[in-house]
Each structure stands twice: as C-alpha cells, then as structure tokens.
Amino acid sequence: MTAYAWESPVNAVAYDAFDQRYPTYRISSSRLADEAALAPGERVVDLACGTGATTRQILTRVGPAGTITGVDASPAMLDVAGRNIRAPNVRWVTGQAERLDSVIDTPVDAVVCNMAFWQLTPAPTLSAIARVLRPGGRLAFTISHRLLPPGHPMARDRDGIAPMLQDDEATWVSRLEAHGFTRIRTLALAFEEPPEWLAAWLEVPALGRPVLSDRPGLPAHIRAAGLPTLQRTTYYVAMKPGP
Secondary structure, three states: OOOOOOOOHHHHHHHHHHHHHOOHHHHHHHHHHHHOOOOOOOEEEEEOOOOOHHHHHHHHHHOOOOEEEEEEOOHHHHHHHHHHOOOOOEEEEEOOHHHHHHOOOOOEEEEEEOOOHHHOOHHHHHHHHHHHEEEEEEEEEEEEEEEOOOOOOOOOOOOOOOOOOOOOHHHHHHHHHHOOOEEEEEEEEEEEEOHHHHHHHHOOHHHHHHHHOOOOOHHHHHHHHOOOEEEEEEEEEEEOOOO
C-alpha cells in the first residue's frame, strides 16, 4: 500500500493534521449537522467519517443519549478517529458505503455524509442508505466545488474554472428522487478559502495526488500567488417516506 492510497496510515495522519489545523471540514460539518436537524437521543450514521471531523459535530447534537456509528472504508482513518473521539456512544465500523446495510443492522434516524460522495458510487450508495434509514429518517450530505479566479496557478484555462467540479444540483435531486427520497431541500453556501488552506489540502497524499501528478510544485505556487479560491458547498437533506 502506497502513502497515496486513501487507506494508508500515512494518508490518515496527514488528513487529520490538515483537519486539526484548518477549518475547511469543521465549517461544513457544523452546518451539515444543523441542516440535518439532529436531535438528542437519535441514532446516526456518519458515513465516510474519515478521522471524525463530522462525528464531533453530530455528537454535540445527539448528546449522551444518542448513538453514532462512524463508517469508513479505511481502517487507518478509523484508528485515528478512535484516538480523537473517545465516547461510549460512538462506535467505529470498517465498511463500504455501497454496502452500508451489511454493517448497519438496526434502522437509524439519520445518515450524514460530509464531503465524501466524490469517492462513492452514487446509485448503490443511495440504495444502501435507504435500506438502513427508518421510515421518516433523513439523509444529509454535501457536494463541494472550488471556483478559481483567473490567473490562479491551479486553473487550466483562461477563465480560471477549477478542474474539480462534481455533478450539479439537478442531477443529485434526480438521483434522490429515483431512490425514493422525498421532501428534498438544498442550500448552497460559499466562503472564500485562503490560498494556504488549498495548498495544505493538496499536500494530503490521497487528495493531492490526482492534481499534483504532473505539477508537483503547485502548492508552493498557490502560496506565492496569494489568490483565494471560492469554496461552494451545496447541502442536501432528504427524507425516506414514512410516518
């Protein structure tokens, strides 16, 4: 296993160091937990939980009476998460999002997934989520885009559009509807991301490798240019039909 693999211990430590130093994931995690309307005592799955940034926010909402299952495909990520968060009502499970129902055997009130759908296969993941939610349960997740100003070192065209765009809102709403979800709502928010944040994010092995494979000096160029990016995050909340 190389250091560039998502599952590698080196990557997990680097990812957690980024999260501890920069607020990118804390900002989206806090807002996502709010949008999910999590309540004390609820049973929640933090899907693709990484090293626990979103789990922390969920824990403050469900309290000691609630339960959280953090699921990730990387045992190394879960090892770090377990060291970060020691709570009797949080457990960590290695599993694939596309087969979530193979590791969650009791219906839950909510499934939360922050900044991770880019790694997942949407159709089987949404099907598995629907199977583990109780009737009336909620799915809350984020899809993020970075927009770059003209002249940004990371831009590959003169308009400065980032090569990191994911599917648009209409596509995701259609997917949710196709999997039986209802009462879908979205919220798009943006904040300016200082160049240091993006440069540091690219230095996390599994995150930066696709971009840096042919541009190894890019983080230094981003820092030197001093141009911020616009981080645009869309929050999705949907309900499984039921009472």
